[in-house]
Amino acid sequence: MKALKINPVVLILINVIAPTMYIFISGKYLQIYLLVFASVLMLLIGRIKRLVCFLAVYAGIMGLYHLLISNETTMFLGLFFIVVAQSLPCIALASILVSKYNSAQLLSALEKLRVPKGLVVAVTITLKYIPTFRREFAYITESMRLRGIGFTWKKPAQSFKYFIVPQLFRCAALAEEVTAAGLVKGIDAPIKRSSYYEERFSYFDLAVIVVFIAGLCGGILWKMK
């Protein structure tokens, strides 16, 4: 089956609306509904590997929740895991946003939301930078290893210093590079930007929104009964 393409704005809207619905809809209904909805959506857009990982993590967290909730001393920790489990469908959809779309596609999509341009640029950069942390951390640990310095829990303050200082100065260097690249592409131009990746709403996007809203309406009716 050919994977369908979804507009990133649809994913953003779903993630912004979904958590605000807990006040109107039964928590259990919304939790299950979002789990099914996110799973089907990931299947349709061809993110099978991510779906399997998502379901495995979800199952693991729910297992931990049931394990911890039964004990009075660990109950609060268990309740933290249920909040994580509830956010997991949204996190999974957000991870698609980061992995599937490049910066230009995200910029183009976010600009349609009529958010201030500076914030759109900033959010796009932040979204794309977070997943690189593991790689950055690997660079830092490798450099430290070559200098004969290791991370140790025995000296947390010093280890923290060794981690944070290169990370901060790396941010500063990267800021110069990203700014230069952005300026070349006219990011600060006071005109409406056009994009090669002009994301238009398709019938599939419309269908996703309709199904999502129908599910939420069903939840509201369920609660009213």
Add this chain to the structure above:
Amino acid sequence: MKMLKIKDVVMVALLSALYAVVYMLAGSLSMIFGPFGHAISPGICGLVAGSVVYFMCRKVGKFGQFILMQAILLVLFSIMGAGYLPWFITSMIGAVLADVVASREAKPAVWKIAVAAGLAHVGQALGSIIPATFFMESYKEEWMARGQSAEAMDEMVRCSTGILGVLAIIVVFIFAFAGIYIGHAILKKHFEKKEIEEAA
């Protein structure tokens, strides 16, 4: 008073990514300490991420830096499905106050940055303290709908209201304040070295 340029926006965005990672880790870590840990989680974040905030104030140092960082965090958390309206409002108010305190001059004193960080993180903490104090029933209802038990919510409300609520605000402010001084201690020599290089 200088305003943010595109270079500053990019710098704040990258530092916000680092801050967001610390925020998530601190938030998860604070859960070990139970309901009071939840109330002071912004303070734990402020303590650990003080270096990031200090670095931002020294490298950017323009009005709007705290507001932009907070706005990025709010959008980011909304996209990840962790949006919560009272937290948005109090966090933004805290960020505006932080900018008023520490972003009107290019090189503010360390104590000013520390006070600003304190205000910004207290703003975040008030996102749960204010609803728990003034809108207790709807606050409980919303979180119980999100899967919390009634006993856990009673405990959470107890730790976020009254004397414990005030204590949580003080602890958050002190932690965030201390975080900046830790950042200053870590980064002082790097900035001094840079200033000498620039002067030469």
